[in-house]
Amino acid sequence: MTQFTHLDASGAARMVDVSEKEPTARTAVASGVLRTTAEVVGLLGSDTLPKGDALATARIAGIMAAKRTWELVPLCHPIALSSVKVDLVLGDAEVRITATVRTTDRTGVEMEALTAVSVAGLTLHDMVKAVDPAASLDAVRVERKEGGKTGLWERK
């Protein structure tokens, strides 16, 4: 029967044992999109030139949050991240967020990539909320992960 690995037979939460796994190179890419208004996108910059620190703030917040994933998500393992990259692309009325995270460890980094996207998105929410309180963070999801026993997974 299928069951969540984060719960034991009685249903109690636990941090699953990865001590038998080998440390291997692993990569995860996650994405999301902050839907807002054309006016807000104009305030953030043109597609080639940011206006002020708004995008940098979101980028840095995403990177810093990736490192703290295990403090936020109760059953995540502490992982030594090898790299974190957060890309922000301005659209017509949205900002597309992509995070790429790498490690050489015993467990995957898709949660770290998802956390980077979410906190970059929250930081954009914070930046724009006085102008667009109706903004929405959408489609926070894994695009691709690689490495470890399960190998490559890509969103279709």
Add this chain to the structure above:
Amino acid sequence: MTQFTHLDASGAARMVDVSEKEPTARTAVASGVLRTTAEVVGLLGSDTLPKGDALATARIAGIMAAKRTWELVPLCHPIALSSVKVDLVLGDAEVRITATVRTTDRTGVEMEALTAVSVAGLTLHDMVKAVDPAASLDAVRVERKEGGKTGLWERK
């Protein structure tokens, strides 16, 4: 001209000055939805009975994250939260997340409510990822906020 309050005239990021504001009672409600599969929802519980600690873990992660919003979102003020509540409702192939946060302070708590929703959503992502790697966190947004100078705002 419209401008982000989080940036000064030169575009530099700053934590805006709220010292002139009065502490008043403020409430914010945010929501989001984790889209997954019917199988996953079945593993999480029926609509009246959770199976094990999965939902409790997400609820607690959301509450704890709300308190740490100012550590995650660079330009947020530290705020003394008076209450945090995270509700999870199982649908057919999704989990609906709602967070309600209250304070008596100089600034609003919509970022705290959005953070609670996001981290509860990330925790559900983590719980279900082995069964459904394609899950997506959608529509993380403010539903309602109340209190302070701007008064009531409700999503239409």
Add this chain to the structure above:
Amino acid sequence: MTQFTHLDASGAARMVDVSEKEPTARTAVASGVLRTTAEVVGLLGSDTLPKGDALATARIAGIMAAKRTWELVPLCHPIALSSVKVDLVLGDAEVRITATVRTTDRTGVEMEALTAVSVAGLTLHDMVKAVDPAASLDAVRVERKEGGKTGLWERK
């Protein structure tokens, strides 16, 4: 019927609403005891003279942990502490720990005092573990609390 205030009617965890409470001066005193060996107590110091930084390390760890109680205990409110004091008294084969915490806020500080005692005790455990792996932290409990609607409570 008696019920935990930290759970709602359905049993879900929540951070209870204290927004209707008045900020008042509150004090809590908690205590505990690390039971170890006479040899370890000799290494820690005589009752008037500590040897090196061992006791200072425990004292400081307790003070710092009191400030982070709300990060550790999921349903605790963030509280602005006005003072924290951790006293360590060497006995024959034990160290007695007492923490006193004060605030002017909407909720009591007994959890902060208990956390200071526990983390000071853990730090002593860490200091002595190579010499006495069998040490035990006992009787971590509230001695007295004062202020707020419930007024004075003292251990009998």
Add this chain to the structure above:
Amino acid sequence: MTQFTHLDASGAARMVDVSEKEPTARTAVASGVLRTTAEVVGLLGSDTLPKGDALATARIAGIMAAKRTWELVPLCHPIALSSVKVDLVLGDAEVRITATVRTTDRTGVEMEALTAVSVAGLTLHDMVKAVDPAASLDAVRVERKEGGKTGLWERK
């Protein structure tokens, strides 16, 4: 002469050098007991069925705290934990707490297991304090540790 490894020859606190040690598999088990009342145990659940999120909250708080041991205990090394499990067993008028922690690293994890027990205990204290302010956390101690140069140690 016996001396604490956490202090140098002059008595100054330091984080001891483990760089010469080999990373090996290590396990530690710690335990403790929250002494309270039969009424409180009844509110927490029967021995087979918890009532609401109370026990889950303590379990998750203990797991999360284990990961942050090095932030709380000043001279502990940051360790990559492989697994954490917190078990709570209801007795007549007490809750028995056991934590099991594993790692593959250069130093043992008994402090992580003790921290998990302490913070799970603090969280139970917080849950029950309105009903039983006199509750006491007792006998927080190592039961067993394994791995590394010193090998197996078990409480007699």
Add this chain to the structure above:
Amino acid sequence: MTQFTHLDASGAARMVDVSEKEPTARTAVASGVLRTTAEVVGLLGSDTLPKGDALATARIAGIMAAKRTWELVPLCHPIALSSVKVDLVLGDAEVRITATVRTTDRTGVEMEALTAVSVAGLTLHDMVKAVDPAASLDAVRVERKEGGKTGLWERK
């Protein structure tokens, strides 16, 4: 006799009691300077145009660290900051850092301003260390503080 307020009569560290103080508006300004090379300053930008996120990263790191001062400096009180501003000015072979912090609380914010300067400086150190390993952070000090019982203090 003069004595540190952070130590009690026996010399033990404590967090001093501020519960009798009134919350009042307080401001502190601190400064520091990262001495590096003309080449590094050229890489950071001209005096009117930063190149990339380097300065934004330092600014944001300083702001975020100000909020966490009480986690870093053991005897500091947790304080609700009303605003934080970090200014970076490029010189010939140095970067001048100024931080301004405001609060309405029971104790001053000079430690928060000094922490913002230090961590902004550390972040610049990190940015430039591959090009200039010999960089030095100098003259981290209070320039001015205002508010509270002691009133205005200005560096002469």
Add this chain to the structure above:
Amino acid sequence: MTQFTHLDASGAARMVDVSEKEPTARTAVASGVLRTTAEVVGLLGSDTLPKGDALATARIAGIMAAKRTWELVPLCHPIALSSVKVDLVLGDAEVRITATVRTTDRTGVEMEALTAVSVAGLTLHDMVKAVDPAASLDAVRVERKEGGKTGLWERK
């Protein structure tokens, strides 16, 4: 052309990829000096005998901060530190601070050593500020680093 490794070709901040690097033994030594008054140095102790916990508090704060460098400096990697030592030497009107940090990891630890020095210095600032508000933290810089591809670097 010379460029900061922390910025990509477009100038965006990133955490650089160290996954191709081998974990090797690395050491870094950093130093700094708190310039204050002869009176303050007298309150801190003689050169052989500290008075109370003041120096211990700074030493412990420095050690604890070294472990949290990656939380403070946005683009630093999380590193498993093998040892941290903070030495404080009293001069005539100054305190000399030296931190030595070791790891076996993929990247150097000079930022960890610099952070230990800075936070020990901030803690001394905090301790003395009521007596000497004009104190200044100077010359926070790397003295020596060793290990990794670049090998030994020493300040001339």
